[in-house]
Amino acid sequence: MENLIPVINKLQDVFNTVGSETVQLPQIVVIGSQSSGKSSVLESLVGRDFLPRGTGIVTRRPLVLQLLHLGRDDVESRTQDGTFIKADEFGKFLHTKNKVYTDFDEIRQEIINETERMSGTNKGICSDPINLKVYSGKVVNLTLVDLPGITKLPVGDQPADIEVQIRDLCMKYISNPNSVILAVTSANTDFATSESVKLAREVDPEGRRTLAVITKLDLMDAGTDAMDVLCGRVIPVKLGIIGVVNRSQADINNKKDLQEALKDEAIYLQKKYPSIANRNGTSYLAKTLNRLLMHHIRDCLPELKTRVNVLIAQFQSLLASFGEPVEDKGHLLLQIITKFASAYCNTIEGTAKNIETAELCGGARICYIFHETFGRTLESVDPLGGLSTRDILTAIRNATGPRPALFVPEISFELLVKRQIRRLEEPSLRCVELVHEEMQRMIQHCGTQQEMLRFPKLHERIIDVVTNLLRRRLPPTNAMVENLVAIELAYVNTKHPDFSEAHFVHRSVYDTSESSNHPTRALTKDMVAKHTEEKDKPEQPVMKLSTREQRDCEVIERLIKSYFLIVRKNTQDSIPKAIMHFLVNHVKDNLQSELVSQLYKKEEVTLLEESDHIAARRKEAQEMLQALQRSSQIIGEIREIHLW
CATH class of the missing domain: 3.40.50.300 (P-loop containing nucleotide triphosphate hydrolases)
Structure with missing residues (x-):
């Protein structure tokens, strides 16, 4: 047992060379x-x-x-x-x-x-x-x-x-x-x-x-x-x-x-x-x-031996995380680019190795934006929101000109329904913005891999390249979304298969009106509800409607609602498809080629210069690992006879 003190002295010498207080001797x-x-x-x-x-x-x-x-x-x-x-x-x-x-x-x-x-x-x-x-x-x-x-x-x-x-x-x-x-x-x-x-x-x-x-x-x-x-x-x-x-x-x-x-x-x-x-x-x-x-x-000694072995494993893991010093910079640059592009695409597809469990991200977040955020926003848009009976009647009267019309003029329906369809453009563009923000956030999420953190200049350049790619795809995507809404505004298809009930609506309203003995307008449930809502609005000058005018307003409301629901359904389906094609899939398919063309150049090899912090920490970890391994060897030389 007399040999134990020299052993501790040797351990002290080993740790003094690296200036470490990790092991308490x-x-x-x-x-x-x-x-x-x-x-x-x-x-x-x-x-x-x-x-x-x-x-x-x-x-x-x-x-x-x-x-x-x-x-x-x-x-x-x-x-x-x-x-x-x-x-x-x-x-x-x-x-x-x-x-x-x-x-x-x-x-x-x-x-x-x-x-x-x-x-x-x-x-x-x-x-x-x-x-x-x-x-x-x-x-x-x-x-x-x-x-x-x-x-x-x-x-x-x-x-x-x-x-x-x-x-x-x-x-x-x-x-x-x-x-x-x-x-x-x-x-x-x-x-x-x-x-x-x-x-x-x-x-x-x-x-x-x-x-x-x-x-x-x-x-x-x-x-x-x-x-x-x-x-x-x-x-x-x-x-x-x-x-x-x-x-x-x-x-x-x-x-x-x-x-x-x-x-x-x-x-x-x-x-x-x-x-x-x-x-x-x-x-x-x-x-x-x-x-x-x-x-x-x-x-x-037993606890000391265990402590040294645990620290050896920890410092081996730490040293591995810092990576080896760079020898072939070109090969490493291509490897990092490929790995980042793969991680980015896998995050979109949901096949990443390290799947986030705390919150939605990547493709799952985009799906949530399409079907929950965007979907709920469209469903919350009232087909008749912002339209009053005065607006409808004014449109009908303006469409008839100086002569009273025998039937409801179609131009008033088209004018009013386009006004309602335009309200779908803002939430559609907001959907593009949300998806763009998520794809921008994914850059930081995928940029945390250890290889990129070793090279802060490369990390910064990769972020710039992907950000610019996303920024370039934003105008064509927005343009396509605006075009989809413009397409709906360009032609009001009254022959749409789902709009076949229009003449039934017209006939039912007129039949109800003619069969009524009451001189005033026959109110449907929808009109009663609308009347109740209007009672809560600020009072406006009283407009006395004839039976014919009440009937015409109701027809227009029913037709606007029916056609708006058709357009809203189309929009809810076409906007996500446009965003996926023009933004998400385009970036996913072209990301690696964009990174290679922008970064895989001779002058860009300087991006692989390691930060002084990482180089210093690797050196410290190497010295500490060597000291721990030497300590383990010294402790291992002690025979059981020394302990008792």
Whole structure:
């Protein structure tokens, strides 16, 4: 199981190269207030001075510290120029590649330089981590993340929201459920008000992954001790509370050796806390952290393996959606044009692969426009709408001239019925407009295929070509619709087979009128209804009708209604056919040839230039997929014996 920590270190290296936080790896996160002794704890674990020191915020970027234990024979390391050196302690930074640091003062300076490079010199912080590996025979295998010290107020030229920035950064790391929280608190402060413990409690209320460290035990007031705190009687912490003794500032200034400091720490603990000395101190802390991290990795590993496999599948799918980089642009252009034209035609025919389920579209929508929208609109047109008895009588009188007519003049019927037929033109043209709008909307619906989204310029040109084709077909379609109405107006066919009842209407009206003994007009049900409607209209000058005039008006009304219904039926059938022929079918049959003639040219190959966004996302996806596959391989190398 000792090999688990190096495995996690390898995974961390893999994901650090792509800068991804997609996979949350097990690690120990160190948090604490400023001057709580975090740096001293870390240096004690390493056994060397290597961290920057000073006043205010010194740690301004997360430091991912990987400690790797070296055996007696494992002391070789390759330098930047490819040669080998002998060293029992050395460090490597991720950002300096294979450069080896055998001088820990150089490591400290490199941390300072890299911090200022990303964070500036104004004491601001940066969330990008610095990755450092320390190889030594004096360390145990550990992975720790050192975070900036928690502060309350900005000092000097620190940002005004420095407290919020640091808190958010700490929360980002300790919120990872796979992390072990190392909450550092100084013994000369009240443990109950510890900021680090308070933060840990927010993300780990049960304390299952929190370990508390009490530093500076030797600086407590005379006559006091930390026995209650160390024994968990003040605030219990499930993973335990470990006390350590730091080097004083004077020791640091005098460059007191850390090994000597560890001996002094052991002596102090035996003297001050003899009953619990074996459960405290830096050495015990290192072994405890090593054990906790190994067990934590063991518990997280199955879920981590599953997570990596799921992400591999997701990124493979994402990468496939971006497509391969373009090699043969001409072939790809023709392929995209053909695919779009096929998708457009299939949407009209209702044979598309991805049929819309949320709303009607394509051919189904056109069918709905023909038979529901247009059909209902025509049926709602009243054959006698807009005609009053005065209009009819005036037309009859004007058609007779100076001489009274013996019979109803046909010219009055023709004049009035044409007036009614013209009312069918507007809804017919509106039907053309609705179908045109739907075919325009289909362009966007079919233009969502991934190949087109890769090439925004091509997408835009295809939309332009199809839009222009539809626009060109609109005038001839409208002209045909207008002609169909004009044809009906050109010749009123009173010999139409369905209009044979005209003479029966004429005869029945006259027979009814002559058989009536009442001097006034014999009202039919239709006339009663019309009379009722007219009562609701604004009053007009009273027109007294003779019996003959009442009879003639009724004949004209009956004939207009009968003939109008015939024309309306013809219109309801012929308009959709005209629209299908002149607009829908013409576009469907000529779409691909139009696209090829307009776009399949040498100068148009530039349309296949990929957007920077797609190219960047493909590169990111490729790098992430490679990292995940490498991670899966690393995890797969672990044998069952390592887990138990």
